[in-house]
Amino acid sequence: MKPNILAAAKSLGRLIRGNRWIQLAALIVLSAGANALTRVLGLPVPGSIVGLFLLLGLLLSGAVPVAWFSQGARGLLDHLMLFFVPAMLGLVDHPELVGPLGFKLLLAVFVGTPAVMVGTALVVEAGFRLKSRDVR
């Protein structure tokens, strides 16, 4: 009996490893579970973040192998933009953006983005030089 259960578990593991659709379904179930947990416990963070830490915890503790999720995860991240394009299209309900307001917002992005990129690069570079000085 025992070896049978073991063999069944092994072939189930193989099935999950090789099938991205099962992995995708697992991530959807995990997401729904995390959302429910967040609601029930009244947690102040979004359910998707709770789910991310849940999965990370499961992986780091060795409870589940990463191969059970990696293909499904790669598929989702590969098509990420498909999931937020419908959200972006809400813009058609905001005709006020065509005109001065839209120009101001573009200006905010065109000024803010280089500032963020330069600031981050300089801070990380400074940290990197500090660290390599310590090593020497």
Added chain:
Amino acid sequence: MSGSLAAVFWALVTLGIYAASRAAYRKYKRWWLSPLLTTWGLCAALLIALHTNYHEYLRGTHWLVSLLGPATIAFAIPIYEQRATIARNWPILLAGVVAGSAIAIGVSWWLAGLFQLTPEVRASLLPRSITTPFAIAMSETVGGVPALTASFTAVTGLFGAAVGESLLLLLPLRSAFARGASFGMGAHGAGVAKARELGDEEGAVAGLVMVFAGLLNVLGASLLHAF
């Protein structure tokens, strides 16, 4: 068109335009053929041409939006796979993410005040430097409009990825780390793709910084909101 037929129609149209956009980008590799830009533009043009209101469109495509939750959870995989890099370099990564987030939020806040934007638009502008699924979550928390945030975020990523390389040439950078972090923090998804073209280390660091920035901002905003 009846309601449910229209819903199916818009789902198929969105998927079809997306698939065609991806194929076109793979073939011609021009930045203005970015599937994000073309899918968005073509769907919007069609919505306007057919006089469809947004709620009707969303009836057919809200299931796509609901995959943002599982997609956010999927970011646990790159974090897990890069755990050795994180353990070695977390202070530098954290410093970059904190500095970048402070500048992103500070400049957006300041310019929104200068331009006298409404509180709603200002709140929608704040999360624009983090990757979209996180930005949408943060937008909801701070009182923004997710549709606006998603659009500002997309423009930020495309712009940052386009100007980043020439911008960073002006700086005396010796580390691949700094270049990668800059792209991941400033231009999220599009920036990570650009950083991968520069090198493996740049790409890996950019991806990590993008996820950290998303987590830090969403957690920060949620906790500030709760207390």
